[in-house]
Amino acid sequence: MTISAREAAAAMQQAERLFDTAQVTAAIDRMAGEIAADLADADPLVLCVMNGGLVLGGLLLPRLDFVLRLDYLHATRYRNRTFGDELHWRKHPEHPLAGETVLVVDDILDEGHTLAAILDYCRAGGAKHVASAVLVEKRRAREVDLRPDYIGLEVPDRYVFGFGMDYKGYWRNAAGIYAASES
Numbered sequence: 001m002t003i004s005a006r007e008a009a010a011a012m013q014q015a016e017r018l019f020d021t022a023q024v025t026a027a028i029d030r031m032a033g034e035i036a037a038d039l040a041d042a043d044p045l046v047l048c049v050m051n052g053g054l055v056l057g058g059l060l061l062p063r064l065d066f067v068l069r070l071d072y073l074h075a076t077r078y079r080n081r082t083f084g085d086e087l088h089w090r091k092h093p094e095h096p097l098a099g100e101t102v103l104v105v106d107d108i109l110d111e112g113h114t115l116a117a118i119l120d121y122c123r124a125g126g127a128k129h130v131a132s133a134v135l136v137e138k139r140r141a142r143e144v145d146l147r148p149d150y151i152g153l154e155v156p157d158r159y160v161f162g163f164g165m166d167y168k169g170y171w172r173n174a175a176g177i178y179a180a181s182e183s
Helices: 005-014 021-039 053-063 113-124
Strands: 016-020 045-050 069-076 088-091 101-109 129-138 150-155 176-179
Touching: 016 021, 021 053, 021 101, 021 129, 021 150, 021 176, 045 053, 045 113, 053 069, 053 101, 053 129, 069 113, 101 113, 113 129, 150 176
Parallel strands: 045 069, 045 101, 101 129, 129 150
Antiparallel strands: 016 176, 069 088
């Protein structure tokens, strides 16, 4: 579903801010401490999930004061819509996964299908340990039994955007986490 910039601006005007920049930054700081405690000596390969994980990855990585390597992948179910369907792989990681400690960084755990498929892909690629970090986890029932290892914030079961998460292709750059109006 494509919308105009004017429609995206109107959606922001009607949205509810759930978390401001300071709250998101504090959550990322906490996540970085937890990740460092667990993975500082593991020489991890960090896989940033595009496009949503880009903002979290960019803010999180400078806070991880230990050696690591970075790669990315692009797998999506939403493609600028407010609902997901089948998973589309646009880009696999360049780095071989066999024997690696992998940390997958993504924006949100919603239904869980995308993240579960990515974690399964890493395990099937021979990773010796796979962990996941998400900026937000949506409070909702899931068909997929999945709990990320590192979670920044919890949000209600509403369509959320900002800090990497989009509203129909817009507002990944929003300096806060917002819930779209339900009207």
